[in-house]
Amino acid sequence: MSEPRLTNGQSWRFDAPVVACVYDINGIGAFALGDGTLRVFAADQPPKTIDVHRGAILALSAHPEGGFLTGGDDGRLVHTTLGEPPREIYAHKSRWIDNVAVSSESGLIACTSGKTAIIFQGDQATEFTHATTATGIAFDPNKGRRLAVSHYNGASLWWAKSATHEPKVLKWKGSHLSISWSPDGRFLISSMQENALHGWRVEDAADMRMSGYPSKVKSLAWDRRGRALFTSGSSRVVGWTFTGRNGPMGREPVEIGPDRDGIVQVVAAHPELDLIAAGTSDGAVWFEWIGEPGANFAMLNGAKITTLNFSPDGAHLAIGSEDGFAALVQAA
Amino acid sequence: MPQVPVTVLTGYLGAGKTTLLNRILTENHGKRYAVIVNEFGEIGIDNDLVVDTDEEVFEMNNGCICCTVRGDLIRILGGLMKRKEKFDAILIETTGLADPSPVVQTFFVDEDVKEKTRLDSITTVVDAKHIAQRLKESNEAVEQIAFADQILLNKTDLVTAEELANVEKIIRSLNPLAPIHRTERCSIDLDKVLGQNAFDLAHALELKPHLLDGNEYEHEHESGIGSVSLSSALPLDGDKVTEWLRNLLTERGQNILRTKGILDVKNRDERLVFQAVHMVMEGDYQSAWKPDEKRYSRIVFIGRDLDEAELRRGFSACVA
Numbered sequence: 001m002s003e004p005r006l007t008n009g010q011s012w013r014f015d016a017p018v019v020a021c022v023y024d025i026n027g028i029g030a031f032a033l034g035d036g037t038l039r040v041f042a043a044d045q046p047p048k049t050i051d052v053h054r055g056a057i058l059a060l061s062a063h064p065e066g067g068f069l070t071g072g073d074d075g076r077l078v079h080t081t082l083g084e085p086p087r088e089i090y091a092h093k094s095r096w097i098d099n100v101a102v103s104s105e106s107g108l109i110a111c112t113s114g115k116t117a118i119i120f121q122g123d124q125a126t127e128f129t130h131a132t133t134a135t136g137i138a139f140d141p142n143k144g145r146r147l148a149v150s151h152y153n154g155a156s157l158w159w160a161k162s163a164t165h166e167p168k169v170l171k172w173k174g175s176h177l178s179i180s181w182s183p184d185g186r187f188l189i190s191s192m193q194e195n196a197l198h199g200w201r202v203e204d205a206a207d208m209r210m211s212g213y214p215s216k217v218k219s220l221a222w223d224r225r226g227r228a229l230f231t232s233g234s235s236r237v238v239g240w241t242f243t244g245r246n247g248p249m250g251r252e253p254v255e256i257g258p259d260r261d262g263i264v265q266v267v268a269a270h271p272e273l274d275l276i277a278a279g280t281s282d283g284a285v286w287f288e289w290i291g292e293p294g295a296n297f298a299m300l301n302g303a304k305i306t307t308l309n310f311s312p313d314g315a316h317l318a319i320g321s322e323d324g325f326a327a328l329v330q331a332a
Numbered sequence: 333m334p335q336v337p338v339t340v341l342t343g344y345l346g347a348g349k350t351t352l353l354n355r356i357l358t359e360n361h362g363k364r365y366a367v368i369v370n371e372f373g374e375i376g377i378d379n380d381l382v383v384d385t386d387e388e389v390f391e392m393n394n395g396c397i398c399c400t401v402r403g404d405l406i407r408i409l410g411g412l413m414k415r416k417e418k419f420d421a422i423l424i425e426t427t428g429l430a431d432p433s434p435v436v437q438t439f440f441v442d443e444d445v446k447e448k449t450r451l452d453s454i455t456t457v458v459d460a461k462h463i464a465q466r467l468k469e470s471n472e473a474v475e476q477i478a479f480a481d482q483i484l485l486n487k488t489d490l491v492t493a494e495e496l497a498n499v500e501k502i503i504r505s506l507n508p509l510a511p512i513h514r515t516e517r518c519s520i521d522l523d524k525v526l527g528q529n530a531f532d533l534a535h536a537l538e539l540k541p542h543l544l545d546g547n548e549y550e551h552e553h554e555s556g557i558g559s560v561s562l563s564s565a566l567p568l569d570g571d572k573v574t575e576w577l578r579n580l581l582t583e584r585g586q587n588i589l590r591t592k593g594i595l596d597v598k599n600r601d602e603r604l605v606f607q608a609v610h611m612v613m614e615g616d617y618q619s620a621w622k623p624d625e626k627r628y629s630r631i632v633f634i635g636r637d638l639d640e641a642e643l644r645r646g647f648s649a650c651v652a
Contacts, residue, residue: 016416035416055380056414073411074380094384096411114386132388133404152390152403175390175403193403193442194393215443 004283004302004321009329012047014039018320020060021307022068025104028082029311029318030068031326032057038068038080041328052078052086059100064107071097077111077120089120101137103144108160110137110147117149119160126163130156136178142185150179150190155200170200172207177216182242183226191217195233197240199247208249210240214263221269221276223290230256230276232264237278239290257288258295268308268317270331277317277331279305285319287331298329335450337527338409338422340435342476343457344466345428348486352457352518353425357381361522363420366412368405370427383408387427389434392441399441399612400434406442413448421526422449429472432479433589433610440612453528456480456510457518460499461490467502467555474555477503478589478634479609480510482528489516505553508561509592509632557589560640562647563630567598573650577606577613580646585611588638593631596621598652 004011016035023029031039036053038060053072063069067081075092077100090097092113099112110119112134119126132152140146145160149167152175156167175193182189187208189199197217199208210231217233229240229248237256240248257264262282269276274290283302286295303323310317310331319327343349356365357379368383390403405424412422426435432454439451456476459466466473477483483503488496500512513520552558573595581588588610595604597617606615621627633643 017414019414033416034414056411056416058411058414073383073415096383096408098407098411133386133407135407152388173391174393192393193390193401193406 004325004327005300006327006329007298009298009327011325011327012039014324014326016056016324017322018306018324018326019057021309021318021320021326022060022062023309023312023318024062024068025064025066027312029309029316029328030060031307031318031320032060032068032070033324036072036074038070039326040068040082047326048082050080050086052080058096058098059111061100061102061109064102064104064109069100069102069109071100071111073098075113090118090125099134099137101139101147103139105142106139106144106160108139108144110139112137112149115151117147117158119147119158121160126160128156128158128163128167135176136180136190138179138181140185141181141183148179148181148188150176152176155179155188155190157202170202170205172198172200174198178218178220180220180222180229182229182247183222187242187247189220189229191220197231201245201247208247210248210253213238219264219266221267223269223274224271228254228290230267230269232267232278235259235261235263237264237267237276237288239276256290256293257286260284265305266308268310270310270314271312272314275331277308277310279308279319281305283321285317285329287317299327335448336413336419336422337452337529338424338439338449339452339526340424340426340432340454341457342426342430342432342454342479343428343484344459344463344470344473344476346462347428347457347459348484348515348518349425349457351486352484353423355518356423356522359522363522364417365526366419366422368408368422368424370425370430383412387430399437401438401441402434405435405438406445409445409449421452423526429470431472432476436479436609437612440609440614452526453481454479455482455484455525457484457486458499458503460485460487460496463499464502467553471555474506474553474557475589477506477510478557480507482525483507483510483512484515484518484520484525485512486515486518488514502553505551506555506557506559507634508551508559509590509634556636557634558638559632559634560638560643561630561632562644563628564596564647564651565626565628566651567596567627568629568650569652570595570597570600570604572652573597573604573647576646576650577608580643581608581611581613584635588633588635590634591631593629595629595631596627 016033020032034056038050039047041047054074059071061069073096077090078086080086095113101110117128117134130151136150149156154171176190195213196211213233215233219232221230239254262280264278266279279285285299288295303321307320385404388404392399591608601620602617605618
């Protein structure tokens with residue numbers, strides 16, 4: 001296998017797939033790996049290895065108090081901060097923890113285990129159970145006190161404070177695989193088994209269907225103003241406009257980036273600029289300015305890209321691949 | 333990256349699936365097998381290679397009414413592929429009452445599953461002592477045998493030679509293709525069961541060239557499930573036969589459980605090898621016919637209430 005070609009950056013090769021990467025609230029980055037470790041990096045320092053899970057890490061998020069929140073196929077939910085031993089928050093003896101969510105507004109954290117979503121507040125854990133597996137979770141972006149859970153045939157909305165109420169159920173037939181709020185909290189978007197997105201306007205549960213993808217849509221990125229949603233699942237990045245009451249309905253999506261053979265796997269939106277980054281199935285990573293065709297390649301010839309994230313200051317882009325290759329490149 | 337072979341293990345409760353899985357997890361075979369067990373499973377082993385799942389059968393919104401998949405498997409296989417250590421094989425245990433088709437269709441339909449794994453075989457464990465009774469009571473027990481790529485005929489020590497011969501005859505009436513391995517307490521060399529590529533007909537035929545030949549068994553069981561085997565020494569028209577099969581499976585796929593075939597297509601040097609589970613078909617041109625080889629086409633259908641005359645007519649019309 002030839003080594004990936006990188007411009008303007010540093011790289012590492014780990015011996016397990018890179019599952020996710022994220023920056024914590026203090027700007028420290030971490031890659032989560034299939035061997036259960038976090039590889040934590042700060043500027044110009046080699047990554048530090050922290051053993052967190054026994055099997056693979058399946059989900060990663062920045063913890064609202066700093067450090068990292070991870071779920072693993074060892075059934076554990078763990079909070080890891082530099083300089084302290086990882087702290088187990090929850091453990092299930094046989095079910096994977098395959099999703100985590102956090103809210104910086106409310107400080108709440110949550111995970112899924114089988115059909116159950118669990119919200120943690122201090123020492124208190126509240127369980128919300130569904131008829132089928134909870135496939136994705138997200139806290140509302142306004143106050144962070146409402147949890148959206150995707151599942152078969154729709155999504156459920158729960159208030160964090162109590163498990164005894166009936167959820168608001170947003171219905172749509174089929175298998176929903178993940179869920180995301182629009183930054184203003186007006187829309188919920190799920191990705192589906194059938195190479196499409198489904199959306200709901202939260203106030204009246206009006207349906208929106210965004211289809212035409214050649215492949216499953218695995219990655220969603222909202223632009224910094226929350227006006228557009230950029231998505232993977234095609235040879236180019238597909239962007240949907242969310243201004244106005246009806247969101248993308250009745251409007252053609254825009255396409256960004258080069259039309260290549262590889263399928264875009266991951267999309268990231270720059271925190272301060274109108275800049276999109278994408279990683280593909282054939283190991284390319286490119287940047288493109290929104291509305292200005294012409295891509296700059298940051299990487300070529302790698303394995304399938306699994307994760308991309310801009311640093312909070314927008315200076316760097318962290319890249320992770322299926323074969324354990326990871327890199328940190330200059331953004332733009 | 334090579335695809336990880338996956339064996340789907342079916343069989344009625346008490347047939348011996350758990351015995352086999354326990355052996356796989358405890359024996360010193362030097363291989364790394366992951367086992368996906370269902371919520372009613374009885375595996376007593378706490379092992380990080382055992383994954384517990386709820387069988388969740390999902391309908392696909394793709395216009396195909398019979399297209400159901402196992403959503404839980406898509407998620408779990410994806411998760412297993414993230415691990416550092418790679419697996420020699422993955423086993424999926426299904427509940428005794430499960431219809432095997434959603435599991436199998438998952439391997440045809442989902443792009444991520446197809447990329448990383450391949451269906452190696454549907455292996456059905458059959459209890460030699462009780463199967464005759466089970467087949468009278470349970471439609472699922474009948475279908476599990478009809479679906480199988482290979483069969484472990486277990487508990488053979490509990491029956492007489494005559495009973496055993498009778499059981500094999502019944503199995504053959506439901507499924508003329510699947511090799512039968514006789515076992516006691518599921519004791520069999522795992523290499524004979526796993527990684528056999530039994531799902532791939534071309535490979536199965538290399539091992540047993542006469543697999544699709546007509547045989548001496550009954551072709552229909554009292555349940556209405558049986559098989560029809562068609563053959564031709566004349567080359568077929570590739571377009572016609574593809575269209576015929578596609579239409580046939582679209583219209584009758586509910587009742588046709590499995591179809592496997594090897595076709596001699598006019599103006600092609602390679603054989604067209606295909607197989608289907610209900611309406612979902614896959615096939616491609618594989619190894620070339622040898623210059624001195626006698627070319628042939630053969631198709632075997634396993635299903636319920638098959639109309640042999642109709643199938644024969646349709647097939648004959650495809651001769652080039």
